[in-house]
Each structure stands twice: as structure tokens, then as C-alpha cells.
Amino acid sequence: MSADVIHFFTVNWFGQFILMLAECLLVTVPLLVAVAYMTYVDRKVWASIQLRRGPNVVGPFGLLQPLADGVKLFLKETIVPSSANSILFLIAPMITFMTALIAWAVVPFDDGWVIADINVGILYLFAISSLGVYGVIIAGWASNSKYAFLGALRSAAQMVSYEVSIGFVLITVLLCVGSLNLSQVVIAQSGWFFNWFWLPLLPMFVIFFVSALAETNRTPFDLPMSEAELVQGFQTEYSSMPFALFFLGEYANMILLSAMGSILFLGGWMSPVPYPPFTWVPGLVWFVLKIAFLLFVFSWTKGTLPRYRYDQLMRLGWKVFLPVSLGWVVVTAAVLQFGGWVPKLF
Numbered sequence: 549m550s551a552d553v554i555h556f557f558t559v560n561w562f563g564q565f566i567l568m569l570a571e572c573l574l575v576t577v578p579l580l581v582a583v584a585y586m587t588y589v590d591r592k593v594w595a596s597i598q599l600r601r602g603p604n605v606v607g608p609f610g611l612l613q614p615l616a617d618g619v620k621l622f623l624k625e626t627i628v629p630s631s632a633n634s635i636l637f638l639i640a641p642m643i644t645f646m647t648a649l650i651a652w653a654v655v656p657f658d659d660g661w662v663i664a665d666i667n668v669g670i671l672y673l674f675a676i677s678s679l680g681v682y683g684v685i686i687a688g689w690a691s692n693s694k695y696a697f698l699g700a701l702r703s704a705a706q707m708v709s710y711e712v713s714i715g716f717v718l719i720t721v722l723l724c725v726g727s728l729n730l731s732q733v734v735i736a737q738s739g740w741f742f743n744w745f746w747l748p749l750l751p752m753f754v755i756f757f758v759s760a761l762a763e764t765n766r767t768p769f770d771l772p773m774s775e776a777e778l779v780q781g782f783q784t785e786y787s788s789m790p791f792a793l794f795f796l797g798e799y800a801n802m803i804l805l806s807a808m809g810s811i812l813f814l815g816g817w818m819s820p821v822p823y824p825p826f827t828w829v830p831g832l833v834w835f836v837l838k839i840a841f842l843l844f845v846f847s848w849t850k851g852t853l854p855r856y857r858y859d860q861l862m863r864l865g866w867k868v869f870l871p872v873s874l875g876w877v878v879v880t881a882a883v884l885q886f887g888g889w890v891p892k893l894f
Contacts, residue, residue: 641793644683648800699781726891734816
């Protein structure tokens with residue numbers, strides 16, 4: 549009986565489809581819950597920084613606030629401006645949200661816990677994250693609004709600018725690991741916490757995190773949605789569920805980039821100390837804790853730092869991060885080559 553079940557799920561195409569669907573739901577459903585409650589955590593962190601209470605009315609400790617916000621947005625009317633391109637107008641938020649979800653196919657949650665353990669995982673993540681700009685551009689153009697279009701142009705410019713730096717960060721990690729497989733990236737950092745790449749590649753870790761802030765349009769890089777100049781940027785004309793998809797897409801991208809930061813620099817599912825009782829904690833728990841730490845820093849920066857001017861944003865990306873990241877790639881390659889530490893490719 550068990551042999552028949554194993555054969556059904558490994559050989560039969562319908563069994564493989566069911567198994568793949570179950571794996572996708574196992575990742576997507578907790579991710580959507582995390583996205584919803586990240587909005588709650590975000591507001592609680594800001595409230596603590598500003599000596600306020602934050603959400604505390606809907607449910608115990610305000611824990612049902614994300615549910616109330618979701619129901620409110622779902623029941624609102626979807627308004628499409630008369631002069632907008634209605635098809636592209638509604639497709640744009642779907643692109644933003646879906647690209648944030650499909651990237652999780654290659655993210656390893658623990659040893660062997662990954663939907664698609666492909667050998668080009670880093671390249672896949674970089675390609676998918678680059679697609680997010682299309683949703684923003686289409687939203688700004690399809691809205692047929694000056695504010696929305698200007699916000700879309702700003703967002704596209706800063707996303708492209710900081711993706712260049714993220715690309716060099718990924719190349720640096722690739723040089724140290726010798727593989728594009730994300731599971732191999734984590735395994736290469738096994739051992740004590742000072743074996744993780746955050747220490748030898750500290751400047752690249754800082755560049756990665758700041759670029760992640762710019763990629764997700766978070767403070768201090770929320771220029772595309774600066775309310776004093778552009779109302780709400782490329783989201784100006786959106787309401788109801790299309791607006792909710794943009795909102796959730798932003799938080800899903802935050803969680804994705806925090807997961808990438810955890811895998812690339814913080815050892816992924818590895819425990820900081822390779823001895824009990826630390827090794828008794830499941831790898832998934834360590835992975836989630838590291839993501840939670842990076843998400844807290846996301847919220848912390850938004851509640852602390854003022855917004856950059858746009859010229860400062862571009863100068864930081866092109867005149868600081870680009871040369872530093874490129875130089876660090878050269879330095880890393882030289883150290884690995886002349887130190888005899890070049891990883892062996894299998």
C-alpha cells in the first residue's frame with residue numbers, strides 16, 4: 549500500500565501535481581499570514597518608538613486589526629479612473645504581488661525544505677526581483693495621472709539603480725561559495741556565527757540591506773510615494789483590493805529580502821552555536837528568527853530616519869554603493885585567489 553502511494557506521488561503526473569500544489573500552499577498560506585501580521589508589527593514598532601499604543605482595540609492587544617483592515621479593503625468599491633487603461637490598471641498590482649510570491653520557490657527553510665532546489669537559485673531570485681519594477685511602471689502609466697506617472701518613474705529609477713549594487717553583492721557571495729544554489733550558500737556558512745558571511749563581507753551586508761530598503765520603497769527611500777509632492781505616487785488612483793495588493797506586495801518583498809539577507813549573510817537555518825542546546829532548536833525556527841530580526845530593523849528605520857532628497861538617493865546608489873560593491877568584488881576575488889581559498893566546484 550505504501551509503495552503504491554509513493555509511486556503515485558513520485559511517478560504519476562496527477563500525484564506530482566497534487567504534491568506540488570500542497571508544497572505551494574504550505575509556503576504561501578503562512579507567508580500571507582506573515583504579510584498580514586507584519587502590518588500589525590510595523591505599527592506596533594512605530595508606536596513604541598513614538599511613545600504611542602498602536603493598534604489595541606480590535607481583538608485582544610489589537611491582534612485582529614489586520615483582519616479588520618483586510619475586510620474593510622475587500623468591501624470597498626474598486627474605482628477605475630475613466631481615462632485609465634482599465635486592463636493594465638488592474639493587472640499591475642497583480643504583477644507586483646505575484647512576483648513577491650513566486651520567488652519563494654527556491655528559498656530553503658531548512659535542510660532539504662525547499663520547493664525547487666535548483667542550481668541557479670541566486671540567479672532566479674535576482675531575475676524575479678527585477679520583474680517587480682514592471683508592476684510599478686505599468687501602474688503609473690495605466691493610471692493616466694501625472695502624480696502616478698512621476699511616482700512610477702522615481703520608483704523604476706531607484707529600483708534599477710539599487711539592483712545593480714545587489715547584483716554585485718550576490719556575485720561576492722557566489723565567489724565565496726562557488727555555487728548558485730541557495731542551500732549550498734547556507735551550508736558554506738556552517739559552524740559558529742562568526743563563520744557566517746556577515747563578518748567577512750560586512751560592507752556588502754550593509755549595502756545589501758540599504759539597497760533592500762530602496763528596492764521596497766521604504767523609508768528613508770520612499771520617494772515614489774512622498775505624500776508632500778506626489779500624493780501617493782504610483783498608488784494614487786488605486787483603492788480597494790488593487791491597493792491592498794500593492795500594500796501586501798510591499799510587505800511580501802520585505803519578508804523576501806529579509807529571507808535573502810538571512811540566507812546570504814546570517815547562515816540561513818544554521819544555529820549561531822553548533823552545540824546543544826542551540827542545535828536542539830529546529831533550523832526553521834532559527835531561519836524565522838533571523839528574518840524577524842531583519843524585519844524589525846526595517847520597521848526601526850522607518851520610525852527613525854527622515855526621507856532622503858531624490859538627488860541624495862541617486863548619488864548614494866551610483867556614486868557610493870556601485871564603486872564600493874564593485875571594488876569589494878575585486879578584493880574578495882583577489883583574497884580568495886592569492887589566499888588559496890577558492891571554493892572547489894563539484
